[in-house]
Amino acid sequence: MPQVTVTRRMHFNAAHRVHNPALSDDENRTLFGKCNNPNWHGHNYVLDVSVRGEVSERTGYVMDLAHLKRIVEGAVIDRVDHKNFNLDVDFMQGTIPTSENIVVAFWRLIAPLVAPATLTRLVLWETANNYVEYDGR
Amino acid sequence: MPQVTVTRRMHFNAAHRVHNPALSDDENRTLFGKCNNPNWHGHNYVLDVSVRGEVSERTGYVMDLAHLKRIVEGAVIDRVDHKNFNLDVDFMQGTIPTSENIVVAFWRLIAPLVAPATLTRLVLWETANNYVEYDGR
Amino acid sequence: MPQVTVTRRMHFNAAHRVHNPALSDDENRTLFGKCNNPNWHGHNYVLDVSVRGEVSERTGYVMDLAHLKRIVEGAVIDRVDHKNFNLDVDFMQGTIPTSENIVVAFWRLIAPLVAPATLTRLVLWETANNYVEYDGR
Amino acid sequence: MPQVTVTRRMHFNAAHRVHNPALSDDENRTLFGKCNNPNWHGHNYVLDVSVRGEVSERTGYVMDLAHLKRIVEGAVIDRVDHKNFNLDVDFMQGTIPTSENIVVAFWRLIAPLVAPATLTRLVLWETANNYVEYDGR
Amino acid sequence: MPQVTVTRRMHFNAAHRVHNPALSDDENRTLFGKCNNPNWHGHNYVLDVSVRGEVSERTGYVMDLAHLKRIVEGAVIDRVDHKNFNLDVDFMQGTIPTSENIVVAFWRLIAPLVAPATLTRLVLWETANNYVEYDGR
Amino acid sequence: MPQVTVTRRMHFNAAHRVHNPALSDDENRTLFGKCNNPNWHGHNYVLDVSVRGEVSERTGYVMDLAHLKRIVEGAVIDRVDHKNFNLDVDFMQGTIPTSENIVVAFWRLIAPLVAPATLTRLVLWETANNYVEYDGR
Numbered sequence: 001m002p003q004v005t006v007t008r009r010m011h012f013n014a015a016h017r018v019h020n021p022a023l024s025d026d027e028n029r030t031l032f033g034k035c036n037n038p039n040w041h042g043h044n045y046v047l048d049v050s051v052r053g054e055v056s057e058r059t060g061y062v063m064d065l066a067h068l069k070r071i072v073e074g075a076v077i078d079r080v081d082h083k084n085f086n087l088d089v090d091f092m093q094g095t096i097p098t099s100e101n102i103v104v105a106f107w108r109l110i111a112p113l114v115a116p117a118t119l120t121r122l123v124l125w126e127t128a129n130n131y132v133e134y135d136g137r
Numbered sequence: 138m139p140q141v142t143v144t145r146r147m148h149f150n151a152a153h154r155v156h157n158p159a160l161s162d163d164e165n166r167t168l169f170g171k172c173n174n175p176n177w178h179g180h181n182y183v184l185d186v187s188v189r190g191e192v193s194e195r196t197g198y199v200m201d202l203a204h205l206k207r208i209v210e211g212a213v214i215d216r217v218d219h220k221n222f223n224l225d226v227d228f229m230q231g232t233i234p235t236s237e238n239i240v241v242a243f244w245r246l247i248a249p250l251v252a253p254a255t256l257t258r259l260v261l262w263e264t265a266n267n268y269v270e271y272d273g274r
Numbered sequence: 275m276p277q278v279t280v281t282r283r284m285h286f287n288a289a290h291r292v293h294n295p296a297l298s299d300d301e302n303r304t305l306f307g308k309c310n311n312p313n314w315h316g317h318n319y320v321l322d323v324s325v326r327g328e329v330s331e332r333t334g335y336v337m338d339l340a341h342l343k344r345i346v347e348g349a350v351i352d353r354v355d356h357k358n359f360n361l362d363v364d365f366m367q368g369t370i371p372t373s374e375n376i377v378v379a380f381w382r383l384i385a386p387l388v389a390p391a392t393l394t395r396l397v398l399w400e401t402a403n404n405y406v407e408y409d410g411r
Numbered sequence: 412m413p414q415v416t417v418t419r420r421m422h423f424n425a426a427h428r429v430h431n432p433a434l435s436d437d438e439n440r441t442l443f444g445k446c447n448n449p450n451w452h453g454h455n456y457v458l459d460v461s462v463r464g465e466v467s468e469r470t471g472y473v474m475d476l477a478h479l480k481r482i483v484e485g486a487v488i489d490r491v492d493h494k495n496f497n498l499d500v501d502f503m504q505g506t507i508p509t510s511e512n513i514v515v516a517f518w519r520l521i522a523p524l525v526a527p528a529t530l531t532r533l534v535l536w537e538t539a540n541n542y543v544e545y546d547g548r
Numbered sequence: 549m550p551q552v553t554v555t556r557r558m559h560f561n562a563a564h565r566v567h568n569p570a571l572s573d574d575e576n577r578t579l580f581g582k583c584n585n586p587n588w589h590g591h592n593y594v595l596d597v598s599v600r601g602e603v604s605e606r607t608g609y610v611m612d613l614a615h616l617k618r619i620v621e622g623a624v625i626d627r628v629d630h631k632n633f634n635l636d637v638d639f640m641q642g643t644i645p646t647s648e649n650i651v652v653a654f655w656r657l658i659a660p661l662v663a664p665a666t667l668t669r670l671v672l673w674e675t676a677n678n679y680v681e682y683d684g685r
Numbered sequence: 686m687p688q689v690t691v692t693r694r695m696h697f698n699a700a701h702r703v704h705n706p707a708l709s710d711d712e713n714r715t716l717f718g719k720c721n722n723p724n725w726h727g728h729n730y731v732l733d734v735s736v737r738g739e740v741s742e743r744t745g746y747v748m749d750l751a752h753l754k755r756i757v758e759g760a761v762i763d764r765v766d767h768k769n770f771n772l773d774v775d776f777m778q779g780t781i782p783t784s785e786n787i788v789v790a791f792w793r794l795i796a797p798l799v800a801p802a803t804l805t806r807l808v809l810w811e812t813a814n815n816y817v818e819y820d821g822r
Contacts, residue, residue: 003274004240006236006269007267007270008266013454014453015426015450015453018745020743031749033751035493039494040426041424041425041492041493042427042453042454043455044538055235058168059169059233059235060157060235060237062237064168081445082445082446082452083448083450084450084452088450095745097745098744100689100745100746100747101740104687127422128694129693129695131691132691132747134687134689139789139819140822141788141789141817141819144815144817146815146816147814150315151316152289152313152314152315152316172356174356174362176357176358176361177316177358178287178289178316178355178356178358179314179315179316180317181317192783192785192786196717196781197705197783198785199785199817202815203718218308218315219308219309219311221314225311265318276545276548277548278514278515278544278545279543280510280511280541280543281542281544282541284540292608294607294608305606305607324544329515332442333442333443333507334431334507335511336511339541340444369608372603372607374554374610378603403556403557404556404613406554407552407598408552411550413652413685415648415652415680417648417679417680418680419677420676420679421677466648466649470579470580470644471649472646472648473680559813561727563700563724563725563726564727582767585767585773587700587773588700588725588727588769589700589769590699590700590701590726591698591727591728592729629719630720630722632722632724632726675696676729
């Protein structure tokens, strides 16, 4: 049976501050520049969630994308949309909320929920010119 | 010699109905929701066709993309553009016309035609937020 | 008080056939080409709804865009999304479902509902390369 | 001499909270929903700045767009990029930082600086589906 | 009868050099910077052609967009696509090939050809962040 | 430690002519068509530079994207932006300036500079419908 990868694109927006509390304010400013602004800034994030699996003969789907959408909303979108990554998001506590760390945290929350399909890729766009991707390894 | 992947993006639009004739009308409505509308609906599809191969010293091309475009038009675009996947497309008969099944059917039609390059990926966008990809496995 | 125009972009998809029943099949084919396919084709439509008005001191809004979204969903989107413009949409009966006629029909349904703001422009994209706009005149 | 309108698209990102301090917390939550989150959220904003004027015979330009870019950076972008509209932006104090109020404030700062061309339109995209425009009236 | 505006988006690419032969090389470099590179540079241009008119009862169209496409191809696209605006394009001789001058020249070539509709707007994108528009005045 | 891939999208524009000087003019015209125009044509190129590595505990970054941007500007963008690939770009001499050859040349210039991260993919868009990608093999 062919294995196909299906992707659902999701959208959310959030505030954050790139800041390492283990460093001094000066070190933070030097490392992170304007991304370290104490009063936060924010982004319209775009998240592509890709799962891979066999195409069902009954449905012609790898996975109903409306179902995948609800899974991702429950696991991550509803917990981060219109929120502050540093202050409001429990699963990001103790982590610098860069796109790299966000995408790894999202993976851990989404991967267990998509069986029998397999989560194969997350792509997170922070701006139109910057994105990160993670494949679980 | 370096191996490069080149992609040509193609566009078509079509009507379809996600429907499994082996199931009852009630089961179809439950499984497929508004995508099961008996009078069809449709999409502007975007298809990315990627082939990989050596870069020719004579042309600097893996493959002339104008030639790839004509191959894809002849193999699939002209047979589905402004058509109904359920009623008008012979190679989709007996198959539920989901994006998953469409992309696998496209693969079988395009893959034999691109030698000496190799078809390595098809990506089919059904909407701006949903896409599927297939690598022949 | 400044007058600002605010726009909400909406998405839907639908099937249609460009066909004038007052003409012969031959005339229809000549006039409309592949858009006249008897078994329909379809599009992902994009609709930009623009309203203009004073900015409220209480809310900073011309109009809450979540409210505008619900108005447009009730007036048009829910009646055309995943539908067939020729067969399923009551307000298009007796009209050729071109983008021009669709956008004028949408105007008549939306314009009465946005007071005290004023509907000033509808833009309807049929494909990435074709769009129509209407200002009520 | 022909009058042409030239537009420069600019990008910035910022945090904000839609909140009217003259109202109670309950009223704010009811009016603004998740946009009222006390810990802020944010956006990647896109700003289109359009100026109109005669085409210079010497340069073929209405206005050098590199010059227009510097004007807009100095007047608004450098003051809002990676900032918090409620806390960091002096010219937004006393105003609810909705897109409507932001675009009117931007107009007042940019319009005096583009002579002999004339500022004719500002479009501010807050998300891919929401934008506001202002023409100074 | 309602008046609707319909737009066809067209694509072409070309080389050019922003250079005023009446000025010295130093003045050209100062005025135009890297856009004055003697060996040319180039762009993927996007052209939106908008015509306005009554909606025909016979066709539901203001104007068949396939017909408008052929008109614009014949009048301008075929004469500039994969060409050098300074060297290859007769109607740009004696004019600095800025977007402003290109869009005015395009207008003069297209406007006489779209009757009984009326050309109401040309928008020419030079890059994703720069565009010009002209309405014939 | 998780390995994440981060991508920075860059933009430049340039002129080129697809031409093999070892062939006759007739052969060049037959092989390359309008892309062989003797007076050049050009494109707005988009380049996606992807590097992979461990996420730093100190910064939350695989690599500071502002730093990656400066590396890519110095290595390639400043040498090709607003230039002619055939005449102005030393590292393309002796090579037909197709996207395939450009992306391989870019790889050789960028790959040595991103340690301790690893360059894993370059994607070069020549138009909105054509792109090439290279992974160093």
